Amino acid sequence: PSTVTVAMLARVMNVKLAQLLTRMRRVGLESEANYDYILSADYAALLAEEFGFNPVVDDEAAFDIYPPKPLDDLSTSPSRPPIVTIMGHVDHGKTTLLDTLRSASVAKGEAGGITQHIGAFSVPVASQTADSTGPRSITFLDTPGHAAFSAMRARGANVTDIIVLVVAADDGIMPQTKEVIDLLKRDDSQVDLVVAINKIDKPSADPDSVKKALMAEGIQLEDFGGDIPAVHVSGLTGKGLPELVETLSTVAEVRDLRAEQDGPVFGHVLESNVLKGLGSVATVLIRQGCLKIGSHIISGTAPGKVRRMTDPSGKPVQVALPGMAITVSGWKTLPKAGDEVLDGSESDIKKAIANRLRRGVAEALQEDVEAINEARKQERD
Ligand code: GTP
Ligand code: MG
DSSP, X not given: OOEEEHHHHHHHHTOOHHHHHHHHHHTTOOTTOOTTOEEEXXXXXXXXXXXXXXXXXXXHHHOOOOOOOOXXXXXXXXXXXXXXXXXXXXXXXXXXXXXXXXXXXXXHSSTTOOOOOXXXXXXXXXXXXXXXXXXXXXXXXXXXXXXXXXXXXXXXXXXXXXXXXXXXXXXOOOHHHHHHHHHHHHXXXXXXXXXXXXXXXXXXXXXXXXXXXXXXXXXXXXXXXXXXXEEEOOTTTOTTHHHHHHHHHHHHHHHTOBOOOSSSOEEEEEEEEXXXXXXXXXXXXXXXXXEETTOEEEETTEEEEEEEEEOTTSOBOSEEOTTOEEEEEEXXXXXXXXXXXXXXXXXXXHHHHHHHHHHHHHHHHHHHHHHXXXXXXXXXX
């Protein structure tokens, strides 16, 4: 088993329970632990070593499929589309902006394509010059407040390349605008910022005072000699949106975003749903590798075999590459938003799922035991 109680470990090692508990405290493990405290395999192995044993952690039970290590040098890897997230204060026009961008791209893209809401969409970029090295499309994530984002952030996964900070020209910097600014300042990851000064169509719009206020917050705008672009837009009328897309394309071109298409698949679930006729379906953002029809995949404790993939406009795709967000069907159970998606052999995935499920039960048990220990402690006090 991958877990053991303190009492069981003491018995297996043939040491007194009190002796084991004392040793646990000395090595800094759970001072509240009692006889029925559940130890993970790693903790148990550490303690067994303390008592002079030579523990062997069961490889089968420890087996899992892990995300591939990011390569140090991507300079020879293929380019990938930039991932853009829209953020900003309530009512400053994020949804309207995205809807207008989306419908414009749908109109330009496949005729009659009906876009479902899949948590992401793709906007084609017209290359300005023949030798342009800029991206050919931009992937927008339209669920910034979504559970997927908090889950990914909690794990330190940084999916966004560029943040578009939407500020309403008639309202200026508001609490959630500041939150985004603080987040960008704290963030040591490589996220670029583009400011969209929105609602420029309104008579009360005052973009200049918004820009000054942003400067006062430490956002070094291009207009004032800094390097952060600000674009005047109206999500309502569509004014300035081509310029916004062009600006994003330029920022992405400078970043020279690349990802490896060979090797194992690594992605994130943005959204998941059970759909009539398709069963469990998940929108997956591919980060590395290439996902194909028939690939065996794992996400959390959900196994799957890719049956069908569609792009954001609903068009079937055979191969999904890094930077693409695609809807994947073929899951045996529903994967969770924010969870990693990996591929592997059918048997490896089966083994990994069994272990993940068992660890999940063990963790739930551990939480129960902790709750019981805590309740007992409070009773005593
Ligand atoms: P939350 O999702 O609640 O944070 O809001 P949001 O940022 O998504 O704003 P939303 O797009 O819902 O827009 C809020 C209101 O502002 C709506 O009434 C929109 O019609 C209006 N609005 C959005 N963009 C513009 C714009 O460019 N010009 C004008 N005049 N109104 C806009
Ligand atoms: Mg909204």
